[in-house]
Amino acid sequence: MSVSLSQEIAPLLPYLRRYARALAGTQKSGDAYVRACLQALVADQSIIDTSIGVKIALYRLFHVLWNATVIPPAGDDGSVSIFEQTAQQRLGSMAPESRQTLLLTTLEGFSLSETARIIDRSEEEVTRLVSAAIEEIDRQTKTDVLIIEDEPLISMDLIEIVESLGHNVTTVARTAGDAIAAAKVQTPGLVLADIQLADGSSGIDAVKEILSELTVPVIFITSFPERLLTGERPEPTFLITKPFNPNTVKAGISQALFFNGADAVAA
Template structure:
């Protein structure tokens, strides 16, 4: 099997990580593209002592730590998001965010994460603890949940409230979601893709975003379909079945990049 064939199954999930880390689809996908270009340019330099997934993320981490793409992308939305992020970095470092996302969202072990960010397992645990402590002090908001499966909706409600946020409503159809968003403007939306009446959570979110800007996290059993890098796609994505820690990390990271949650 060629190196490209070994890496292909892991690319959607690297895009998920990169988008969550940067708060932007285009910014994150650019980093992934740069990592792939580096591998193509020097395939002999690809890590041989670890499995393909770990080697891919290690290459990405090297690009992330050494390259800044703001100049390539120009100003505008991505630059604004990065400025917002920097404003919140007083108590949480980029390395802390990487450690949290790699463990909670990507499911790497502490040992693998230590290898990826070139530190010790003990330091990884300290970094994650620092990130969680800062997240606990994050600005609270109202969350709209768009989910037609009652058990999953209840679980999401519990996670949201455990983080200190409020639930503005739970909608099971597109029309219901839009109506609830208009009735009480949320600060965050958690949206399933397929809804009860065969309507789409994606369409519901499009309708909501046509009225006002709000960060969105999509929830799907088929993440690869929304992580192709070939069209406008979600920045934040959670895979079903999900772990509570994954949802918490995604919520906190989405709010981290949201200008509306920056404290005055």
């Protein structure tokens, strides 16, 4: 891979890894697909068409390899959660391209035309695939949601989004301490967490403490995604950047609960 192409791709890798993790259901499996993509590029740089834009071309290459390569799922070595095990079972019942288009248009923020280019389909087909994915995922059991967010206006937006999907907001916590206490009082089925909180405390620390006691899916919604996409520790599968599109949050919630599994979601 040439130096210039390598430099253009490098800042895109954290986001491709995020997409791969959400698609595969595990960080280990997702990263294996990303490595395969990069290895293919190193072997033959001509397989990527940069005339359509490096980011679109990279995701298109990943899509081709995803469909053509079978990488064994991550084994249960202690790093695979019950969410990930359930996901591998349930993903088989969902059309692969529906899942891909939903993630590309929401989590990754590609337009319909860009997504169509990535998966080699028409915009009309992409629209149908996204609708099918949402219908499939929205069959999830309703759950209780803990929101960790210190900005009132953002909290209001998140409450509206959560309730529009039929879920119940149990608490809006403005500090790490409040979040930890709320989780002990009422077990959430999903946590939406900011990183930087009102009193200078950390949403990351709050989530670590909560996960030490509970098994619950978490979506980080933050203005500082680089604090989590470091590659130095296990990274969240579900990470949404502020300012967010409400549809992105809806898709993230549906995906998180999809990977969680109905039997693990609070009633």
